[in-house]
Amino acid sequence: MYHHRSSHPAGDGGVVEVAFTDRHGGVSEGPFASLNLAVDGADDPAARAENLRRVLADFAPGDDLVDLRQVHGATVHVDDGSRGQAGARPEADGVVTGRAGAVLAVRAADCVPVLLADLETGVVGAAHAGRQGVLTGVVPATVVRMRELGAGPVTAWIGPHVCGACYEVPEQLQREVLAAVPQSRATTSWGTPALDLGAGVRAQLAAAPGGPVTVVDVSACTLESDHLYSHRRDSGRAGRIAGLVRRSPPRAGREAS
Numbered sequence: 001m002y003h004h005r006s007s008h009p010a011g012d013g014g015v016v017e018v019a020f021t022d023r024h025g026g027v028s029e030g031p032f033a034s035l036n037l038a039v040d041g042a043d044d045p046a047a048r049a050e051n052l053r054r055v056l057a058d059f060a061p062g063d064d065l066v067d068l069r070q071v072h073g074a075t076v077h078v079d080d081g082s083r084g085q086a087g088a089r090p091e092a093d094g095v096v097t098g099r100a101g102a103v104l105a106v107r108a109a110d111c112v113p114v115l116l117a118d119l120e121t122g123v124v125g126a127a128h129a130g131r132q133g134v135l136t137g138v139v140p141a142t143v144v145r146m147r148e149l150g151a152g153p154v155t156a157w158i159g160p161h162v163c164g165a166c167y168e169v170p171e172q173l174q175r176e177v178l179a180a181v182p183q184s185r186a187t188t189s190w191g192t193p194a195l196d197l198g199a200g201v202r203a204q205l206a207a208a209p210g211g212p213v214t215v216v217d218v219s220a221c222t223l224e225s226d227h228l229y230s231h232r233r234d235s236g237r238a239g240r241i242a243g244l245v246r247r248s249p250p251r252a253g254r255e256a257s
């Protein structure tokens with residue numbers, strides 16, 4: 001079920017938990033087998049709903065899910081709990097919250113999923129950055145929204161995405177991205193122009209407003225791993241993994257004074 005999962009004590013006595021799923025442990029079939037967490041697509045909606053139910057029951061039982069309709073933009077949704085369980089997904093590619101008991105989710109299949117937390121205040125965030133997201137700076141924009149909620153030092157976990165040796169792009173497209181984020185430069189293993197979106201995100205985090213962000217890289221190449229979904233490898237009939245982050249409330253008797 002998980003490519004990576006870890007827990008980190010937060011300053012208020014709670015715990016920040018982060019996870020990136022893999023493709024195992026769900027009920028989807030065919031190219032979507034088995035833990036497809038896509039919002040839409042050709043996979044059976046009932047299977048997708050059951051996959052999401054399984055992940056949330058395991059990772060964040062009882063939590064309020066805050067997820068997005070991702071549109072490859074730079075909009076960041078600031079969760080304040082007012083959307084409610086039945087609310088529509090806001091159109092955004094970043095999300096932040098200061099609430100305990102809310103789980104934030106982003107979904108990807110080659111794009112870069114990024115989870116963020118200030119372990120002192122417990123402010124958490126998540127973002128999804130593809131080529132457009134790196135160009136528009138959705139990840140640093142998410143850090144800015146976290147700072148507005150009171151975050152100080154931020155840690156970022158970078159999850160599975162297509163690597164620079166696999167992500168071939170036309171030379172013109174490469175030039176366009178390098179003009180904004182030169183650190184994204186890459187060459188495929190067969191010698192053609194490519195982009196390293198993970199390197200681009202790391203450079204943006206190093207230069208983030210309010211001070212550099214500590215990066216924990218738990219990525220793997222989605223195109224090269226059979227345990228992950230890849231939009232490129234699977235010609236558009238790919239499922240999605242999710243990045244998940246939450247802060248649990250302090251346990252009774254452990255509240256910070």
Ligand SMILES: [Zn+2]
Nearest residue numbers: 163166221224
């Ligand atoms: Zn690769």
